[in-house]
Amino acid sequence: MNARAGIWSAFVATWRAMLADKGALTLLFVGCVAYSFFYPLPYSKEIVQRVPVAVVDQDRSAMSRQLTRFAMAHPALDVVAVAPDLPAVQQQLWRGDIMGVLIIPQGLQSDVLAGRAAQAQVAGNGLYLMLNKVALNGLAEVVGTVSAGIELKRLAAGTPSAAQAAAQRAPVRLDAVPLFNVSEGYGAYVVPGVATLIVQQTLLIGMTMLFGTWFQRKSFPLQAGHTARGYVGMLLAFASVALLNCCYFFGFVFWFQDYPRGGNFGGMLVLLVLFSLTVAAFGMLLGMLFRTRERGTQLMIATSMPVLFLAGLTWPVDLMPAPLQALRWLLPSTAGIQGFVALNQLGASLHEIRHEISGLLLLLTACVAIGACRWRALARCETDAAKMPDM
Incomplete structure (x- = not known):
């Protein structure tokens, strides 16, 4: 089996496993659709009147x-x-x-x-x-x-x-013109950033659920096994889910909710691919740490609000303790939220978000390196278990 065929086989096997698991399927796909209508609902009026x-x-x-x-x-x-x-x-x-x-x-x-x-x-x-x-x-x-x-x-x-x-x-005339949040509403301010967090958290919860189930059953849905091809194929499968959800939010939801959008379309596509790969690699590394289906879900739900605050969207970064200002870059959502808001709402260039891009590249490299080592360790465990005689 050549490398391309092995990666494609792992990609297809991972998608089949996602579609066969009702709980993971709900989180990975239905969850984002439900959140896209439920979360912006309280801010639909945007401006308080009457x-x-x-x-x-x-x-x-x-x-x-x-x-x-x-x-x-x-x-x-x-x-x-x-x-x-x-x-x-x-x-x-x-x-x-x-x-x-x-x-x-x-x-x-x-x-x-x-x-x-x-x-x-x-x-x-x-x-x-x-x-x-x-x-x-x-x-x-x-x-x-x-x-x-x-x-x-x-x-x-x-x-x-x-x-x-x-x-x-009035000798000095003042004309106040809002440039980006033209309605000056709370929804247009918070929802575009939270959308990135929703994509991340739903993907991570779904992935940890799948990994927990595979560990409990002692069976991973990969014909290629725990090889480099299997790791890359699974990574691309999960990244494609994140990419689809991001395209749904940035391409449809923001238009449907009439939020500011379309500042730098080309740059946003580049960041979409990088963010999707980073979240997928982060989720695979996280998933390999849990042995039960429920543990990852409990952790992700409990940490969603702290992760939002650490991103610097709703809380000033300068008011965070110095250790948190550094540790927050270990989460994909930190660079993702800041980068997507800058590109999609403010029209920034890729050069202007070079720190966010660098942060995602470093995190992706670290997650892939550590995750690949952990992946090989799982392969050795499977091999040792297969060599043990039946009792």
Whole structure:
């Protein structure tokens, strides 16, 4: 049997074993499909809108009514109540019926017309951080917009044109344009990175399940045996699963969920192949350490969240202890998450992610070297077991 035929035989045998194992089949293929719809679901709205708020109008003037109208027109706010006093609104706030309150004090319009400093108060429900932030920012924008309008009218009275008044009001213009996360939503920020972790963890769980089953049965599904050809064929089979799942996420899910994508397509393909091979080699090395079907699953599930934090996506790398900053590169997801986000979302070049590529190459080399030694050790064990006489 030549080398190419031996590798192909091991490749096909591994695929047959994966398809014959219902548990592994569910994790390796169905798991990614289920996660692709389940995980982004809580972030489908992307931006919080129509947060319920109330207005306490103690001034009952034309200016207070203008503030109320602006609050009703704000896209992030939903004015559900306008009350003349505070106690009734406080009860709504404590019950969670509203997330914020705009308090317009008595005499607000008189102070503004007299040129005195006037103040309006905003209060929020700190129990829900996201809703509280949107409510307070929205109400503050309402007050700021009305205040700017009043200032423009005063400046217009002393200048020849409204354009000059606007220029004096804001001599330096600021235009905020989000470049990559154009919706500024949490889903577009976290899901592209977590998708890489999902591919890795589902593959590792499925592989450790298969290896545990093969060890328990004392039978590996390889006609080529524990040879170099068998190792390479199995490695390519598992890498093809990771490659298919990555293509599904980056090619379909991101388009379907309308996440930022397509920054550097060619570079992403290169990283896809390297990441798939590295995860497969890492999984084979890990699988050869377990002798039961359940142990690898327990380890992968328990470590999924720490692995995400170590990747530096949701936790600043500089705040990690120095040993963790170095050890985190022993996981394929660290370089994979940073590299895929940079290529697919930010449009980086391969040169700009050279550290991630180098990390994956070194990890792949180490996993293949150690895994091949372990693979040969398994071959020797099988040979010794075959030579032992039956009792």
